[in-house]
Amino acid sequence: xxxxxxxxxxxxxxxxxxxxxxxxxxxxxxxxxxxxxxxxxxxxxxxxxxxxxxxxxxxxxxxxxxxxxxxxxxxxxxxxxxxxxxxxxxxxxxxxxxxxxxxxxxxxxxxxxxxxxxxxxxxxxxxxxxxxxxxxxxxxxxxxxxxxxxxxxxxxxxxxxxxxxxxxxxxxxxxxxxxxxxxxxxxxxxxxxxxxxxxxxxxxxxxxxxxxxxxxxxxxxxxxxxxxxxxxxxxxxxxxxxxxxxxxxxxxxxxxxxxxxxxxxxxxxxxxxxxxxxxxxxxxxxxxxxxxxxxxxxxxxxxxxxxxxxxxxxxxxxxxxxxxxxxxxx
Numbered sequence: 001x002x003x004x005x006x007x008x009x010x011x012x013x014x015x016x017x018x019x020x021x022x023x024x025x026x027x028x029x030x031x032x033x034x035x036x037x038x039x040x041x042x043x044x045x046x047x048x049x050x051x052x053x054x055x056x057x058x059x060x061x062x063x064x065x066x067x068x069x070x071x072x073x074x075x076x077x078x079x080x081x082x083x084x085x086x087x088x089x090x091x092x093x094x095x096x097x098x099x100x101x102x103x104x105x106x107x108x109x110x111x112x113x114x115x116x117x118x119x120x121x122x123x124x125x126x127x128x129x130x131x132x133x134x135x136x137x138x139x140x141x142x143x144x145x146x147x148x149x150x151x152x153x154x155x156x157x158x159x160x161x162x163x164x165x166x167x168x169x170x171x172x173x174x175x176x177x178x179x180x181x182x183x184x185x186x187x188x189x190x191x192x193x194x195x196x197x198x199x200x201x202x203x204x205x206x207x208x209x210x211x212x213x214x215x216x217x218x219x220x221x222x223x224x225x226x227x228x229x230x231x232x233x234x235x236x237x238x239x240x241x242x243x244x245x246x247x248x249x250x251x252x253x254x255x256x257x258x259x260x261x262x263x264x265x266x267x268x269x270x271x272x273x274x275x276x277x278x279x280x281x282x283x284x285x286x287x288x289x290x291x292x293x294x295x296x297x298x299x300x301x302x303x304x305x306x307x308x309x310x311x312x313x314x315x316x317x318x319x320x321x322x323x324x325x326x327x328x329x330x
Contacts, residue, residue, distance in 0.1 A: 011254070012248040013115075013161060013218070013306070014159050014160065014162055014216060014219060014262070015219065017162065017258075017262065018219070018220070018223035019036065019223075021223075021227065021259060022034055022036065022223065022226065022227055022230075024141070025227055025230060026230065027119060028232075029142045029230065029233065029234050029325075031230060031233075032215075032232075034227060034229060034230040035226070036222075036223065036226060037226070038220040038221065039215070039219045039221070039222040040218060041155050041215070042072040042153070042211055042214045042215060042218070042298060043155075043177060043294065043297065043298060044155060045150055045153040045294065046288075046290035046291055046294055047290075048145070050288060050289075050290035050291075051145055051287075051288055051290060051291050052141050052145055053137040053140060053141055053285075053288070053289070055134055055137055055141065057174060058127065058130060058131075060077075060123070060127070063072075064120075064123060065077055065121065067116070067117070067120045067123075068107070068120060068123065070107065070112045071104060071106075071107035071112060071124065072101055072107075072196075073100060073103050073104065073196060075102065076096065076100055076253055077246065079096075080093075080096050080100075082099055083181055089146065089147075089201075090141065090142045090145040090146045091142055091146060091198065092194070092202055093138075093142065094138055094139055094141075094142030095192060095194055095197070096098065097131065097134070097135060097138045098138075098139075099193060100131060100153050101128075101131040101135050101328075102188050103130055103289045104127055104128040105128055105131075105132065105188065106188055107124065107128075113125075114261075117210065119299060120330055127216075132186075135185060135186070135293055136185075136284070137285060139181070139182050139185055139284065140284050140285055140287070141264065143178065143280075143284070144291070146201060146204075147205070148201040148202070148204040148205040149201075149204060151204075151205060151208055152204050152208050152209060152210040152211065153208065153210050153211050153257070154208040154211050155211065156208075156315060157208045157211035157212050157215055157308060158212065159205060159212065159215045159216040159218075159219045159263065160212045160213060160215075160216045162262050162265070164212075165265045165266060165269040167209070168209065168213070168269040168270075169269070169272055170307055171203055171204075171209055172272060172276040173200070173203075173275060174200035174201070174203040174204055174278075175273075175276040175280050176279075176280075177196065177197070177200045178200060178277060178280055179276075179279055179280045179283055181197065182280070182283045182284055183283050190235065193292075195240075209273065209314075210277070210299075212296060213270045213273055213274075214307050215309040216266060216270070216309075217266070217270055217308060217310070217311040218307055220263065220266060220314075220315075221307070221310050221311045221314040222310055224311075224317075224318045225314050225315065225317075225318075226314055227318060228314070228317055228318045228321050230326050231318075231321040231322065231324075232321060234328075235321070235324060237330055241305075250312045258300055263315060266311075267308075267311070267312065267315075270307075270311070271301070271308060274299055274300075274301055274308055275301065278297055278299065278301060281299075308310075
């Protein structure tokens, strides 16, 4: 196997690691280092009106709500309509809608409807049905309207440093909890904890991890492709001209192990994070078209042009060329 001699690169810089590999590879092959082009940025996240559902506002008079006082929704509605309720973040508005649905549905499935007038009973039935229908879209909007979620895909981001990959798995607990809240939103025996929910949204806000991982995949794919081009050009040369005197440099080294380990860690971390996102989105309603397109192009685990699959393909091609080149140089 062609060795990757990486002495002297900074441990905190993925670009430096890959740049040093290019230089050592070129030295081994008695060639110029391949030209490096800046990898492209990720696409902009869909605009607000493209990623959210329009949900009709429910309006009822306070006297009508008071007539449903046995359902215990009056204080809840009043809290939603006061000044603090109107400026609450999307996650808190979702908790309000969740609690409102639970009180309405619980009330409808109790003895209360038998005590109501015909108009009030019809109103309770209508409100319960409306909130039941709206809740899946409300939970979607709570996620996709949140600043924390949108900033996770910020284009104003950089590739991850090698040591930052260890943060991915513990931070993915936030995605797991958001999935659980969606799975249990129609379970009246399950209670979403406001502090826990906000804590996980804070985790998402701390760094744009989705964007950082995607940009690291783009960087690695670009640099592997450039190195593969250099090796392919070497293999196209006549026998005896390629890699003169380089046989001793084609053995495995600790530096080669380090780069291979970084590529392994990157693929594992990116797959873990994207699988967590995929699992979260799968329990939601079918997304708006713009989100469907973004998910396919950037978050897909299987689409050949999405960053994860493109990176894996570039890595496989690079490994195959290394093996061919090692045999050729011997």
